[in-house]
C-alpha cells in the first residue's frame with residue numbers, strides 16, 4: 151500500500167511524507183507534484199512547519215522542518231484536510247482526557263505533551279486485488295504514537311488483535327494500557343479508502359511511565375526515551391532498508407533488558 155501523510159499540529163500543519171515499507175498493496179492518493187519553480191512550490195506549501203530532529207543520533211540537536219506540499223488539484227483538498235485535522239485534534243484531546251481520568255489522573259494531565267505536537271494524517275487507497283490472500287494492504291504492526299483515530303469506508307479489511315490504543319500510552323501507563331497489533335487485508339472486488347489520524351506529542355517529549363503510576367511495588371517498566379529521536383530512528387529503519395530491526399517500544403522495556 152502507499153499513502154501520503156499530512157501533518158497537523160496544534161495550530162500548524164506539517165509535511166507530506168512517504169509511506170513506510172510495511173505497506174503492501176495500497177496506492178498513493180496524493181503526491182507532491184513534480185517539478186515547478188520555487189515560486190510555485192512555495193505557493194503549494196501550507197501552514198506552520200512541524201519540527202522533528204534531523205537525525206536519530208542522540209547527541210545531534212539539529213532540527214528539521216516538515217512542511218505540507220499541497221497539490222493544486224483537487225483545489226478543495228487543502229481546506230478539507232485542514233478542517234478535518236482540526237476536528238481530529240479536538241477529539242484526540244477529549245480522548246486523552248478520558249485516558250487520564252481512567253488512570254486516576256487529572257483530566258488535563260497529558261495535555262502539555264501535545265503543545266508542539268507531531269501528529270499527522272494519512273490518506274490511504276487500497277485498490278482491489280484479485281488474490282487478497284496473497285497480498286496485504288498493510289502488514290502487521292503497532293502504531294507508535296499516543297492515539298490513532300481511523301475513518302474508513304464500509305469495505306472493511308482492518309484486522310485488530312486487541313485493545314485500541316497507542317504504544318506511547320502503554321509506556322506512560324506502565325502497561326495499564328496496551329498497544330494493539332493490526333493489519334489491513336485487501337478486498338478482491340472493491341477498492342478501500344481510509345484516513346488515519348496519528349496523535350503524537352512534541353518531538354522533545356521524554357516518554358516514560360508517569361510518576362503517579364509507579365511506586366516500589368510497581369516500578370517503572372520502561373526506560374525514558376525521546377519521542378523525536380524515536381520517530382527519526384523509526385523513519386530511518388522504515389525507509390532505508392537498513393539491516394536493522396524497525397525500532398519498537400519493547401526496546402525500552404527494562405524487564406526485557408534485564409533478561410538479556
Ligand SMILES: O=C(O)CCC(=O)C(=O)O
Pocket residue numbers: 272274288293300302308332333334344345346
Ligand atoms: O487503513 C487502515 O485501516 C489502517 C492503516 C494503518 O494501520 C496505518 O496506517 O497505520
Ligand SMILES: [Fe+2]
Pocket residue numbers: 291292293332
Ligand atoms: Fe496502523
